Amino acid sequence: xxxxxxxxxxxxxxxxxxxxxxxxxxxxxxxxxxxxxxxxxxxxxxxxxxxxxxxxxxxxxxxxxxxxxxxxxxxxxxxxxxxxxxxxxxxxxxxxxxxxxxxxxxxxxxxxxxxxxxxxxxxxxxxxxxxxxxxxxxxxxxxxxxxxxxxxxxxxxxxxxx
Amino acid sequence: xxxxxxxxxxxxxxxxxxxxxxxxxxxxxxxxxxxxxxxxxxxxxxxxxxxxxxxxxxxxxxxxxxxxxxxxxxxxxxxxxxxxxxxxxxxxxxxxxxxxxxxxxxxxxxxxxxxxxxxxxxxxxxxxxxxxxxxxxxxxxxxxxxxxxxxxxxxxxxxxxxxxxxxxxxxxxxxxxxxxxxxxxxxxxxxxxxxxxxxxxxxxxxxxxxxxxxxxxxxxxxxxxxxxxxxxxxxxxxxxxxxxxxxxxxxxxxxxxxxxxxxxxxxxxxxxxxxxxxxxxxxxxxxxxxxxxxxxxxxxxxxxxxxxxxxxxxxxxxxxxxxxxxxxxxxxxxxxxxxxxxxxxxxxxxxxxxxxxxxxxxxxxxxxxxxxxxxxxxx
Numbered sequence: 001x002x003x004x005x006x007x008x009x010x011x012x013x014x015x016x017x018x019x020x021x022x023x024x025x026x027x028x029x030x031x032x033x034x035x036x037x038x039x040x041x042x043x044x045x046x047x048x049x050x051x052x053x054x055x056x057x058x059x060x061x062x063x064x065x066x067x068x069x070x071x072x073x074x075x076x077x078x079x080x081x082x083x084x085x086x087x088x089x090x091x092x093x094x095x096x097x098x099x100x101x102x103x104x105x106x107x108x109x110x111x112x113x114x115x116x117x118x119x120x121x122x123x124x125x126x127x128x129x130x131x132x133x134x135x136x137x138x139x140x141x142x143x144x145x146x147x148x149x150x151x152x153x154x155x156x157x158x159x160x161x162x
Numbered sequence: 163x164x165x166x167x168x169x170x171x172x173x174x175x176x177x178x179x180x181x182x183x184x185x186x187x188x189x190x191x192x193x194x195x196x197x198x199x200x201x202x203x204x205x206x207x208x209x210x211x212x213x214x215x216x217x218x219x220x221x222x223x224x225x226x227x228x229x230x231x232x233x234x235x236x237x238x239x240x241x242x243x244x245x246x247x248x249x250x251x252x253x254x255x256x257x258x259x260x261x262x263x264x265x266x267x268x269x270x271x272x273x274x275x276x277x278x279x280x281x282x283x284x285x286x287x288x289x290x291x292x293x294x295x296x297x298x299x300x301x302x303x304x305x306x307x308x309x310x311x312x313x314x315x316x317x318x319x320x321x322x323x324x325x326x327x328x329x330x331x332x333x334x335x336x337x338x339x340x341x342x343x344x345x346x347x348x349x350x351x352x353x354x355x356x357x358x359x360x361x362x363x364x365x366x367x368x369x370x371x372x373x374x375x376x377x378x379x380x381x382x383x384x385x386x387x388x389x390x391x392x393x394x395x396x397x398x399x400x401x402x403x404x405x406x407x408x409x410x411x412x413x414x415x416x417x418x419x420x421x422x423x424x425x426x427x428x429x430x431x432x433x434x435x436x437x438x439x440x441x442x443x444x445x446x447x448x449x450x451x452x453x454x455x456x457x458x459x460x461x462x463x464x465x466x467x468x469x470x471x472x473x474x475x476x477x478x479x480x481x482x483x484x485x486x487x488x489x490x491x492x493x494x495x496x497x498x499x500x501x502x503x504x505x506x507x508x509x510x511x512x513x514x515x516x517x518x519x520x521x522x523x524x525x526x527x528x529x530x531x532x533x534x535x536x537x538x539x540x541x
Binding site for chain 1: 185
């Protein structure tokens with residue numbers, strides 16, 4: 001595996017790993033790790049670093065919805081143009097063009113259900129290309145960003161064993 | 163009630179004390195755990211569940227299900243080991259039973275069994291229960307804890323009847339190269355020693371492939387290889403192991419097995435078939451994760467001035483702690499709430515070392531090594 005891929009594997013699991021620890025885990029030296037990270041960022045392989053948050057555990061946390069959006073395109077407007085407009089809304093957390101029964105899958109983050117509903121009905125639905133939206137409010141998150149949402153305190157192994 | 167002399171005099175495990183010390187606190191990060199922190203691959207678990215739903219709850223053949231023995235034999239081709247599933251494979255209740263059966267089948271009262279140390283703590287008592295006497299062959303950090311002909315000769319192992327070999331090793335993480343094994347094999351042939359090779363950690367090797375002494379010339383016929391599903395497939399609680407060896411040894415072991423255990427439990431045998439058939443990818447992922455942790459832990463210990471050689475297998479690092487390992491481990495537990503096992507628990511050669519298991523999440527390993535570093539600094 002090349003250095004960038006090895007570093008990427010570690011970062012994808014935990015973006016907060018410091019350079020020395022990544023170096024120790026991969027067997028690369030610290031300078032090589034720093035170079036790999038710079039290269040991954042420069043090539044837009046790594047777009048940013050975020051916390052994976054379980055909003056349900058935060059007082060006055062946020063609500064997340066997955067919104068299916070169907071669009072109708074014309075000669076002047078393609079998926080790229082529509083995506084560009086939708087992605088500009090700060091409430092849009094993720095946007096994917098998908099295969100299947102609808103065109104876009106959008107993840108929307110809002111303060112509450114009303115906030116999300118208003119955003120969809122007042123900002124997204126009125127776009128001329130949008131023909132239909134279906135909103136699914138996320139009721140419980142069990143895993144996000146590859147990370148299981150659990151207490152992490154279920155190690156029932158003996159504390160010392162042969 | 164009157165107890166047998168054997169039961170009364172059997173020493174308590176040195177680990178027990180640390181277990182009790184660690185259990186008495188609720189803020190402990192334990193690096194003292196000798197088992198994977200992963201769960202068995204999901205499909206292996208579903209195979210076990212499916213077998214229960216279908217009511218497969220009867221005894222199996224004494225030697226284990228034929229289908230499982232065939233897969234075990236196929237699996238060991240990867241280590242250049244070739245065994246007849248009919249006569250040369252025995253499925254046991256954990257590798258521990260296989261070791262016990264091997265001792266009882268191969269050791270006569272008064273026989274001497276050479277054991278390299280530091281090593282897994284159950285061999286000594288097992289030999290004693292079989293009526294044998296243990297001869298300790300210390301291995302040294304300078305030799306990366308590999309067993310050498312020189313060490314065997316110095317300990318007088320030429321007069322022994324049997325040699326126990328455990329590589330990759332618990333607690334040192336040491337492995338042995340083909341060349342090193344060739345030297346030990348030559349000694350065994352010259353001195354007519356039989357071998358019980360506990361290779362339970364064979365799947366957990368880093369950078370190099372596992373080597374078995376049974377593949378050395380003239381060794382297959384004098385070696386019983388022990389292995390199992392606990393470490394590679396994170397199936398410790400399912401208690402399934404096996405032995406491979408010459409038909410007469412396996413037959414003798416099976417005769418004892420049939421009077422004591424009858425057959426290994428049925429449910430895990432189904433899980434094991436699935437594990438061997440379809441879980442290579444999960445094993446690879448676990449090994450890759452252990453490898454990352456291994457590198458981090460070893461590098462952190464070396465940085466804090468506790469010399470640690472690069473373990474080639476298992477999931478243990480064995481840093482030198484400079485002095486009384488038991489006092490170090492106790493003080494570390496008291497001061498920082500980190501549980502490690504003193505090396506001397508694993509016998510001669512382990513003194514002045516700590517067994518540190520990295521079968522713990524990366525986050526806990528970092529926290530624990532930070533605490534150890536602060537403990538070392540404050541000494």
